[in-house]
Amino acid sequence: MADSLPVAGPPVAGLGTDVDAGPGDHDAGPGQGQGPGAQGGRAASRRAAAAAGGRKRSARGAASRPGAGAGAGAEAGAQPVPQSPPRTRSAPRERGADPLRRLLPQALVVAFLAGGTSAFIAGDKAVQLSVDGKPRTLHTFAGDVDELLADEGMAVGEHDIVAPGRHHDLASGDRVIVRYGRPVSLTLDGERRQVWTTARTVDGALRQLGVRAEGAYLSASRSAPIGRKGLDLDVRTERTVTFMADGRERTVRTNAATVREAIEQAGIGLRGEDTTSVDPESFPREGQTISVMRISADEETREEPIDFSTERHEDPSLYKGTEVVSQRGEKGVERVTYSLRTVNGVKQKPKKIRSEVVRPPRTEVVKVGTKARPTTVQGAEGLNWNGLAQCEAGGRPDAVDPSGTYGGLYQFDTHTWQSLGGAGRPQDAPSEEQTMRAKKLYVSRGASPWPVCGRKLHG
Template sequence: MALGVSGVVVMDKSVALSVDGEKSTVHAFGGTVGDVLDKQGIDLGPHDVVTPSADSPVDDGQTIVVRYGRKLTVTVDGKEREYWTTATTVGDALKQLGIRNGDGAVLSASRSQSIGRKGLDLRVSTPKEIKLLVGGKRSTATVTATTVEDALTQAEVRYDSNDLIKPGASASVKDGMTIRLDRVNRKPGTRTEAIPFETVVKQDSSLYEGTTKVEQEGRAGSRTSTYSFTYKNGDVVFSKRTSTKVTQQPVDKIVRQGTKARPAPKPKPAPAPEPTSQPKASTPKASTPKASTPKASTPAPEPTSSSSSSGLDTSRAAMWDRIAQCESTGNWSINSGNGYYGGLQFDIQTWLGAGGGDFAQRADLATREEQITVANRVYADRGLQPWGCAHAA
């Protein structure tokens, strides 16, 4: 009986068991480390570590160490990798895996934080030099942020929802990248604007065709408009009118346009002796004794004529002024392009036929006195019949 008890005592071995640092003493009757673990209900996975190995024999007083494997997902500046470690703290895991985060790096968990059996996700952000272009002003900053939004916060750049960020706020931060932020704001404002006047043309049967007369001058109006202005970095990039108030109405310009038909030009009259003698008197030959005949020195046959040594006949000047006022509003140099010229509206045929060529090729190129002289020549032959405004005489 004593021998049987002695045999049992010999087979019982005292073993120190350490599981993830938790120590206990167990009695083992098996022959291997694996037998001891099985008796304690410890199942080993492919990433777990046991020392000595599971097939090693067990000696009395031996220490068995079990370390469970833990999945550690490490994301460094947005790049993710998976590791298996038997370390129970973040610091030991980084050391065990040989992961160096560098000076100034920021961890999402402290180095002393424990790693449970379910593992841990760890984010590591290393320092990055970035360039900033904020509101048109350049600067640099060193940040450990992983997103543009966090980088701006670390760089103490304030912004609101109206501002434009490029790249987007959720974009990843990379060393040396440029982050641009445009300041955008909206403000109301007013503008005073001119309102152009309209030109109204009215037909007037009292004026000859081709002539116009301004009855009323136009005047621009004004209005005050309220706008919503959009500014980007202080410059206006968009404006939208929200309201308008007319402060002064424009005044139309009124122009009367002649519709009265001009009289048809009359046939060329037969040249009178008096007009034909005048060109000779105005030529250099007139200074010779032969040209100074009594007949050549008489400019017009009319007894009411007011003649001068220059060959001008300005008699009836007041009458011709009245007719010119009706024919051309008193414009002695008018050329409306309708075939009638000057204050008394001579056509080319009548002007040259009455000796107007003594003074100019067309009536509008001659002086008032020269036009009256030619008119008196026509009057001597045909009276006021050629003029549509004879009634104004």
């Protein structure tokens, strides 16, 4: 669209002015951005002017014909010609109407041209268009802001600003402002987010986004421009952080990215295994209180036992309920190294850091009998073994006397029990096995092993 547009043609001076103007006198040249209504008005004006010109030329030719009027002959110096007698019809009225017929088309053309030119001038508006702070003045026939932007080939999106609104009607002298949105990948105090701004500099964007920049760290200078493609911006605002170290409290203002960096700014050094109550690489927050822990470390090595495992194998040569240890288990030895830490003077629980086996443990092997046990002993059947068991142990297979020497239903001592083929202790064997071995003892020694309760066998 052209920045300015010429007026459609010179004003008509009067009815006697020659309106037969050449083509293009009333047209703005091609490409002037005029609307279809204006072009139609100019074409009609040209057709009316052409018609008026033809009538004018016809009138001039009529005046040169013989008898056109006495005035013409007198100007040439000719002798007077005798006049014919007057006719009865009103010839003078016809001659008087002829000038009116000549002037009426010209008046119509002049009126039409004046109206078309006024409409053309009224539709043209001078407006100021400012795009991202760069203003320019232009002439437009657009009816509203949206039409103006379309004529200028300007596309606007949801993040752009157009003022006044896109559907606001335009008048001459109006100002239209367009500000394009710019994407900013903002990392503010360690938190990343995507934002939009119409500001053209980092400083303007910070003000627009409400970010407090005094004392802050900025990854780009505040005067740096922001292009239409946007930019990445890292901002760390100034925060108040308190450190507790070596029995003292220190408060600092910092825009550090990590706790470790803030500690250094506070003049507190971390040595060896010293650390803080929060991760030293974490982001320090506003109002945070952080403790510095002084750590001293040492190592200690100890030899500790390793428990052995037990394997059980079935043995058909042993009676059911009988278990025999064929290989005794032995504990192993493990050498373990512990880290001993002291935090701010307080000893911590030892922490195992490495170990090695000095002697492996030996597995214990137990044979478990599966052989069916005999239920009778010749020479000992038919006796009251239940009465003897009740008298000796109250009928309890696991009974043990107060001295711990005798056990089981029949109160065997361990030596006697094992001499009869029993394994382990008598009180650990099943009731059937205890009765069977008591019968064997009776066959070899009678009731004498039970001097008090032996009489129960026959009663």
